[in-house]
Every structure is written in C-alpha cells, then in structure tokens.
Amino acid sequence: MVVPIFMDHGMREAAPAYPLTAAQWDQLQANPSGVFIDNRTAARLGLKPGDNMPIMSSAPSRRDGSKLWTFRVLGVVENPPWARIGMVMANYDFYDRTRPLDRAGEVGQLFVLLKDPERVASFADQVERIFANSANPTWVIPDKLQAQVAGNYRFNIPLLTQGVSAAGLFMILFLIANAIAQSVRERVAEFAVLKTLGFSDAGVMTLVFVEAAFPCLLGALVGFAIATALASKITSLTALQKMAVAPPTLSLGVLAIAFAFAAAVAFASAAMPAWRMRRLDIASALRR
Numbered sequence: 108m109v110v111p112i113f114m115d116h117g118m119r120e121a122a123p124a125y126p127l128t129a130a131q132w133d134q135l136q137a138n139p140s141g142v143f144i145d146n147r148t149a150a151r152l153g154l155k156p157g158d159n160m161p162i163m164s165s166a167p168s169r170r171d172g173s174k175l176w177t178f179r180v181l182g183v184v185e186n187p188p189w190a191r192i193g194m195v196m197a198n199y200d201f202y203d204r205t206r207p208l209d210r211a212g213e214v215g216q217l218f219v220l221l222k223d224p225e226r227v228a229s230f231a232d233q234v235e236r237i238f239a240n241s242a243n244p245t246w247v248i249p250d251k252l253q254a255q256v257a258g259n260y261r262f263n264i265p266l267l268t269q270g271v272s273a274a275g276l277f278m279i280l281f282l283i284a285n286a287i288a289q290s291v292r293e294r295v296a297e298f299a300v301l302k303t304l305g306f307s308d309a310g311v312m313t314l315v316f317v318e319a320a321f322p323c324l325l326g327a328l329v330g331f332a333i334a335t336a337l338a339s340k341i342t343s344l345t346a347l348q349k350m351a352v353a354p355p356t357l358s359l360g361v362l363a364i365a366f367a368f369a370a371a372v373a374f375a376s377a378a379m380p381a382w383r384m385r386r387l388d389i390a391s392a393l394r395r
Contacts, residue, residue, distance in 0.1 A: 111142065111162065111178070113199035118218070125196060126184045134181055139201035142178040145186035148193035156182050160195075169205055176205075213243075227251075276372060279323075284376035287319045291380040298384050312381040319377035320370060327369035331362050 118125070119132050127135070127143060135141060142160060144152075154160060160178040168174065178197060186194065203211055221227055231247035238245045291298070298311055306314075335357050 111195040111197040111202075113197050113202045115199040126187055127196065131182060131184070135196065135198055136200075138179070138181060139198050139204075140178050141181040141198065143182050143184055143196045144180060145190060145194040146183050147186045148195060149180075149183045151193065154180050154183075156180050168207075170207055276368065280372050280376055283319060283323060283372060284379075287315070287377050288380050290318065291315060291384060295387065298387060302387065308385040311384045311387075315381040315384055316374065316377045320373035323369040323373040323376075324366060327362075327365040331357065331365055 112125075114125070114135070116132075116136055119129075126145075131143060135143060144154060144160070149155065152160075158180045160180055162176045162178065164174045164176065169176065178195075199214075219230075221230060227249045231249060234247045235245055298314075301311060301314075302308075338357055
C-alpha cells in the first residue's frame, strides 16, 4: 500500500524534514505528475527514476471518475527515520486539479510559521475563532504543545507487545503443563510396563517430551498459518488504509522463532512429569 504525501511550494521551508534538495523541489514543481520516493519504497516496489508508478484509490477520486492515478518517478531519496512505512512525495497542485470539483482546494493540514514565538497562542486562538462557525472548523495546536502532549502520553509499544506475549506464553505453559501432568498420572502403570519391557529411563522421558512437543509445535504452525492469512487481508481494511498502516510481513524467521518458543514451552511443561517417570518405581506402579 502506498499513500502519497501531496506537497506544495510552501512546504519547502515549512517542512525541512522532507529529504529534498532545492533542485529536487524545483523538479517536483515543474513536473505535475512526478513523484520522489524513498529507497525503501523503491526497493519494495522495484522502481527506479523514469518508471511509471500507478496507484489505485479505494474509491473514484479523480475528476473523470477513474480510480487510477499514474505518476512518474523523478528520483529516489534516502528514507528518513520517521517514515517507517515508506514515503512518496507528490505534487499537490496536480492532485488538486484532477480531483472532483467539490473537493478542490481542500487540505488536511496547514503549517504556519510565525516570526514572534510569543504570538503563537493568541494566533492559534484567533484562527479557531474565525472558523468556529465554518462547515470545516479548524483545530490549531502549536508544535511545542503537541510535542509536550505526545511526550506525556508516549508509551513503549514494543514493551507492551512483549508483555502481552509473555503473559500469553505463561498461560499456555500453565495449561500444557497441567494437561501433561494429568495425562502422565493417569498412565503410570503403562509407563511401568514400558520400563518392564526394556525401555530405558531416557526413552520414557523422551516419550513424555514428545507428547508435550506435538501439540505445542502443531499450535505454532497453525497460528502462523492463521496470522499469515489475516496479514494478507489487513491492508484491504478501509480504516487502516486511511491511517497509512504498513502491511505486516511474516517471514520464515518468524516461524522459526515460533517453533523455538513452542519447543521451550513443551520442554518446561514436560520436565517435571518426565523426571517423575525417570524415578518411577516399577513394583509400586504395577500394584496400583
């Protein structure tokens, strides 16, 4: 999924975070249907300067009713750290002239630079009062205040994800361990017979570990298959398209990690029952 950032000449100074040189800004303004893309997007889509880049919208968004937008790649720039899902920089004037007339002139966000930082709060209040009764009222927030709010409510998403995953693994470990322990207790006599027939302590312990590993590894495989199927459908969700969420990817490395954790859970859940079977007294077990 690709979501272009439509830029105009005013963003040259207002948005220095975009990795365009002065010559590239001029080139973008001179080529209405041109775009600059970052190196990650170029590698993912196999694009190079001079290639056409078709983008299909979710609804008819051109003035002629078409869903297809065709852009031409002007160049490839370095991916900035904040553009984790990739970046496509397009010409706002071209977009505004080709979309439906009832949407012409609309923008989602404006950046305003003030020479006097002391006037920021009063200027924001003044703008909001001007458009208070408008069909599209504005919400003005200074960059400093926005950064403070973001800092106060920032939380570590990877840490939160790892915590939820750890809680899930602990619950699975508890359930598997309880099931294996009960299964072994109910078949103590059977294990005693196996040891009588010549099975070694290591052989009996191996049987317990295999019994625990089979559902764990099978569950990891089924979970990976379900996650892969759901990941292929996520990018088609309208809400996520509007949020420009990067499409999730599940590689063989993820499957290997899933198998490793499944094996660890199986080993931990079967360790105590297997140790009991190793120390099993055959005579006492057969008298039960």
